[in-house]
Amino acid sequence: MEYIDAANLKSTELNKEIISKLERYGEVTVQNPHSMHNVAAGLPTQGKVVIQGSTGFYTGGFMEGTTLQVEGNAGWYAGDNMMEGELLISKNTGCNAGTYICGGNIVVYGNTGSRVGYGMKGGTIIVCGSAGPWAGQMTMGGKLIILGKAGSKMGESMYKGAIFVRDPEAGEKIGSNVFLDIIKADEEQELKDLFARYDITADPAEFKVVRPMQTGRHTYVLFNPDLKPELSRKMSV
Amino acid sequence: MCGIAGLINRQGMDVSSKLIEMLSLIQHRGPDASGISVYGSETDEVSLRVSVKRKDMEEVLLNIVGQYGTVLSPPVSQWIKNAIFSELQLAIDDADIPLLHAAINSIEGLYVHSLGKGMRVYKDGGTIADLNNNHKIINSIATHGLGHVRMATESAEDINAAHPFVSPFYPDLSIVHNGQFTNYFNLRRYLESKRAIFKTLNDSEAASHLIAYAMRENGGDLEDALGMAGEELDGVFCIIAATSRQIGFVRDKLGIKPLLLFEKDGLTMLGSEQIEFTALFPDVYAEEIEPGEVRVWNI
Numbered sequence: 001m002e003y004i005d006a007a008n009l010k011s012t013e014l015n016k017e018i019i020s021k022l023e024r025y026g027e028v029t030v031q032n033p034h035s036m037h038n039v040a041a042g043l044p045t046q047g048k049v050v051i052q053g054s055t056g057f058y059t060g061g062f063m064e065g066t067t068l069q070v071e072g073n074a075g076w077y078a079g080d081n082m083m084e085g086e087l088l089i090s091k092n093t094g095c096n097a098g099t100y101i102c103g104g105n106i107v108v109y110g111n112t113g114s115r116v117g118y119g120m121k122g123g124t125i126i127v128c129g130s131a132g133p134w135a136g137q138m139t140m141g142g143k144l145i146i147l148g149k150a151g152s153k154m155g156e157s158m159y160k161g162a163i164f165v166r167d168p169e170a171g172e173k174i175g176s177n178v179f180l181d182i183i184k185a186d187e188e189q190e191l192k193d194l195f196a197r198y199d200i201t202a203d204p205a206e207f208k209v210v211r212p213m214q215t216g217r218h219t220y221v222l223f224n225p226d227l228k229p230e231l232s233r234k235m236s237v
Numbered sequence: 238m239c240g241i242a243g244l245i246n247r248q249g250m251d252v253s254s255k256l257i258e259m260l261s262l263i264q265h266r267g268p269d270a271s272g273i274s275v276y277g278s279e280t281d282e283v284s285l286r287v288s289v290k291r292k293d294m295e296e297v298l299l300n301i302v303g304q305y306g307t308v309l310s311p312p313v314s315q316w317i318k319n320a321i322f323s324e325l326q327l328a329i330d331d332a333d334i335p336l337l338h339a340a341i342n343s344i345e346g347l348y349v350h351s352l353g354k355g356m357r358v359y360k361d362g363g364t365i366a367d368l369n370n371n372h373k374i375i376n377s378i379a380t381h382g383l384g385h386v387r388m389a390t391e392s393a394e395d396i397n398a399a400h401p402f403v404s405p406f407y408p409d410l411s412i413v414h415n416g417q418f419t420n421y422f423n424l425r426r427y428l429e430s431k432r433a434i435f436k437t438l439n440d441s442e443a444a445s446h447l448i449a450y451a452m453r454e455n456g457g458d459l460e461d462a463l464g465m466a467g468e469e470l471d472g473v474f475c476i477i478a479a480t481s482r483q484i485g486f487v488r489d490k491l492g493i494k495p496l497l498l499f500e501k502d503g504l505t506m507l508g509s510e511q512i513e514f515t516a517l518f519p520d521v522y523a524e525e526i527e528p529g530e531v532r533v534w535n536i
Contacts, residue, residue, distance in 0.1 A: 035512060056512075073520075075511075092522050094511065095495070113525050114492060132525050133492060152527070 007032040011039060022047035022066075035075070040068050046085075057094070060087045063104065064229055076113070079106045082123060083229045088198075095132060098125040101142065102227055107198050114151060117144040120161065122227075128200060136163040136210065137175070140222055145191065147202055154178070155210040159222060163210035164191060166202070174210055181209045238388045239400075239415040240266030241496075243477040243507030245381040245484055245534055250504075252379035253359075258516040260384045261365045263509060266415075267388030270399035271368045272360025274411040275382035276481050276536070280355050282309065282326050283334065288397060289314070289321040290346035298323065298347055305329055305337040317361060317371045320396055322350075324357075335453075339405035342434045348397050352408045356481060360385075360399040380536050381484045383477045383507075385413035391421070392439040402442050404449035405434065407457070409480040412448060414441040415509055416474030416494040424469070444470060448478055460533040463487040467531055475526075477507055485533030492528030499523040505534060 002025045006014050014030070018040060021028035027048040033039055037056035040049050046065040054072030061077065063085040070078075070087075076094035079087040082101040088109070089097075095113035098106045101123040108116075108125075114132035117125045120142040127135075127144075133151035136144045139161035146154075150167040156175030164183065167173070171180050183191075183204065191204035240263035244256055253275045260271060285302065289295055295314065302308055306329025314323040329337060338352050351358035359372050365386060368374075385400035392398050401411040418424070418440040425435060425443050433446040444466065451462035463478060463485055473493040477486045486507060488496050499506045499514045499521050506514050506523075514521045526532075 073511075073522075095525070111522060133528060 002028045004028060004030050005032055006030050006036065006039075007034065009036075011036050011041070015040065015042065018049060019043060019045060022049070033072075035073075037075070040066070043068075054091070059089075060085075063087065073110070078108075079104075082106070083227070084123075092129065097127075098123070098144075101125070103229065105194075105198075107200075111148065116146075117142065117163075120144065124194065126194060126198065126200065134175075136161065139163075143190070145194070145207075147200070155212070158210070158212040159220070160212065162187070164207045165210060166206040166208070170208060170210070177215075178210050178212050181211050183207050183209050238266045239390075240264075240386045240509045240513075241413045241415045241475060241477050241507070242384045242509070242513055243381075243413075243479070243484060243486065243505075244383070245505035245536065246379070247503040249378050251376045252382045253374050254376050255516060256382050256384040257365055257369050257374070259506070259508060259513040260386050262512045262516060264365055264386055266509060267386045268364055269389045270360065270362045270387035270396065271365045271385060272358060272387075272399045272401050272413075273368075273374075273382055273384035274351060274356065274358040274401040274403075274413075274479065275379045276479060277355035277357075277377055277379045281328075283329050283352065283354050284324065284326055284357055285352045286322065286324045286350040286358055287341060288348045288350060289323050292321065294344075294346050295321070295323060297344060298341065301340050301344070301347075302327055302337065305333040305340065315372070318363075318396075320361075322361075322372065334408050335405050338403075338408045339434060342405060342436060348436050349403060349405075349408075351403055351411065354409075354481065356409060356411070358401050358403065358411055360396070360401065362396045362399060381479060383411065383413050383479055383484070385415075391417055391441075392437060395437065398437045398439040398442070400441055402439075402445035404445045406431075406446060406449035407452040407480070410445070410449050410452055410459075410478060412441070412445050412476055412478040414444055414474055414476045415496075416472060416476075416489065418444065418470050418472035418474065420471040440472075444474075444476060448476075452480075457482075459483040459485050460531060463531045463533065467529060475509070482536050483533050484536065485531065486526065487531045488526045488528055490529040492526075496526040497523035498526055 029050045033053040039055040041061040048067045057075040059074040059078045060068040063082045067086040070089045073091045074093045078097045080099040082104040084103040087106045092110035099118040103123045106125045111129035115134045130148040145164040155178040188204040242259040306327045309326040312325040400413040421440040467487040475494045475496040
């Protein structure tokens with residue numbers, strides 16, 4: 001196992017070190033991150049990165065296939081703009097976790113702040129604890145799963161996508177253009193597989209789903225790009 | 238940006254140095270100015286802290302103070318960069334405090350930073366480290382306080398545009414603000430019609446006059462005043478406000494500007510970022526304040 005001591009590094013230096021270790025060894029553990037911002041942001045590689053500690057804002061932003069594990073808390077905008085990959089946060093995150101992601105999986109084992117999954121276009125976010133207000137605001141796809149207490153105004157201005165909640169008071173906490181639906185059989189199976197994969201004990205049957213209303217008042221076309229992350233990937237490990 | 242902090246201590250603690258520690262952890266939110274206001278246990282001694290533009294104006298200041306009260310100790314003045322900060326203790330009737338505050342502010346070149354019993358505001362341009370090094374901050378046991386680091390967005394970088402702000406409408410009130418208001422000029426026109434004296438072009442100064450005016454009119458109800466401010470102020474904001482008996486906050490309805498709360502061991506802490514709380518507790522999960530929320534604590 002390779003190690004990097006981040007105690008005296010700036011985030012640009014740290015990220016360069018991480019990339020070079022990943023190219024050579026395929027995995028690396030970072031120690032003493034001391035809540036630095038931009039840890040593991042913009043990693044153009046796959047491979048496995050473990051952070052022993054807490055990180056600041058923009059942790060693991062713009063990931064293209066890396067598996068990143070934060071054994072502490074992460075700050076705002078964790079895992080934003082992820083194309084594919086995996087981000088696992090052992091404790092809590094700040095607001096806007098998983099903003100604008102296109103693919104990949106984010107699991108927050110603790111609580112998260114407001115606006116989790118803001119504008120997400122694909123991918124999956126699982127929050128094991130509670131979420132703050134405006135969870136899943138303006139989503140255009142993807143799946144957001146909240147196991148704990150939900151915040152107010154969930155799914156506000158959603159275009160597409162689904163938010164899975166089991167908070168018994170979910171009905172009073174949804175946004176203005178969404179409704180609470182029952183879970184479909186294939187969705188139940190997807191949740192079952194995800195929970196097994198990430199060691200989460202929960203019963204998919206307890207979940208309801210927040211979906212946007214199709215009133216027909218607005219006609220819009222969602223731009224659905226054919227994402228080929230493997231073509232944009234600059235290096236494979 | 239800007240960063241704010243609030244601290245209530247119920248067990249005897251040096252509030253000013255803890256606030257400075259909290260603010261130094263969010264120094265990245267703004268390097269332009271910083272400031273704290275601290276409220277101690279009630280004494281009968283009134284403290285005045287003023288910024289004075291030129292040395293020869295100290296005479297003018299003492300004359301004005303003499304018209305409303307008695308100076309108890311000679312003023313202690315410090316030259317810091319390009320400004321003079323004067324502090325003095327005085328005896329004055331409660332009813333005369335707002336009059337003295339307005340009288341000093343009406344002179345160009347004099348600006349009251351704080352005027353009140355057991356209340357002190359320390360503010361200056363530059364970082365928290367500068368504030369701590371350059372100013373003799375009286376570190377005594379206090380009950381509560383608030384603080385601010387500034388990134389100038391709506392007006393110039395000027396020590397008088399540093400927060401916390403106070404207002405002659407209710408001298409005991411100090412506020413800090415993170416955010417921007419868009420209806421500054423309408424507010425200013427309204428407040429000037431109520432005889433507010435504006436010393437800067439800063440939107441947070443307008444908020445301080447607005448809230449202080451409401452406090453004067455409603456008999457000192459901070460919760461009511463902050464609720465009104467949340468409705469009247471157009472923009473994005475988190476405001477922490479305090480008097481010697483109360484401290485509270487209001488957050489804008491869209492929750493655009495951050496505000497977190499953490500309470501433990503008799504301490505109540507407010508802050509823009511979770512990392513501020515590590516000044517007192519190593520690993521906390523702070524509650525995010527609901528958008529549009531107003532809450533006030535009685536001290």
